[in-house]
């Protein structure tokens with residue numbers, strides 16, 4: 001790996017950056033601080049960030065028994081997962097992100113935690129040229145693929161950089177989630193703006209097929225963040241009122257695992273993929 005000093009100013013994306021990627025970088029440049037605070041419960045309505053921590057926790061349980069030489073967090077944001085990875089024992093760590101503000105927040109967090117050896121790289125996850133083929137034991141991509149125009153380039157890049165036998169954890173937004181579908185339909189009917197930034201949602205079956213087409217074996221899956229009280233919670237005041245119960249039920253549903261209907265209530269789908277030896 002190339003050594004990168006996390007405390008140096010990170011370069012701006014190159015001219016090859018597509019319009020979508022630049023738009024995403026600009027969006028996340030405005031959110032570095034909020035994102036950092038979200039993991040510390042320091043912001044108002046921190047509960048809305050509860051799913052982020054759930055997905056990260058599951059990802060970490062899936063990689064804890066893997067070889068610990070090298071790990072890369074793709075779309076690392078403020079670098080929260082990198083700290084946990086070091087606690088798990090990963091030796092060489094790299095975070096890749098397109099937003100320089102997210103990376104600056106990540107660099108501060110690394111400094112606070114005396115992890116200045118963690119490399120932070122400003123690059124498009126669809127083209128991580130500085131990582132050699134077959135060089136990484138583990139890579140994670142949580143909450144990132146939804147912002148890309150298509151899945152192929154990231155999946156191909158993950159397959160390229162993983163060592164044979166290496167593991168990738170990728171999280172997508174779960175298209176069949178009834179809560180999300182209903183809310184989006186409601187917004188469309190009321191001509192409300194969809195979200196702050198465009199993103200995609202994935203059907204679990206299609207995404208698993210795409211991963212297999214790119215040479216990655218599907219080893220495990222987990223649905224995360226259930227809207228267990230849907231349709232009650234579609235009404236915003238009721239949702240806020242019932243949030244503690246909803247979150248508690250969500251955890252129980254996650255543990256119970258992939259019952260046939262679970263895909264219709266969970267907002268996130270996480271896959272553990274392995275590059276065959």
Ligand SMILES: C[S@@+](CC[C@H](N)C(=O)[O-])C[C@H]1O[C@@H](n2cnc3c(N)ncnc32)[C@H](O)[C@@H]1O
Nearest residue numbers: 028075076077097098099102124125142143147
């Ligand atoms: C929703 S945040 C998730 C951050 C972190 N993975 C987490 O779970 O907290 C998405 C991150 O992906 C980054 N990102 C989006 N598209 C990217 C791309 N094409 N290349 C690199 N990073 C990207 C954003 O800048 C942002 O920091």
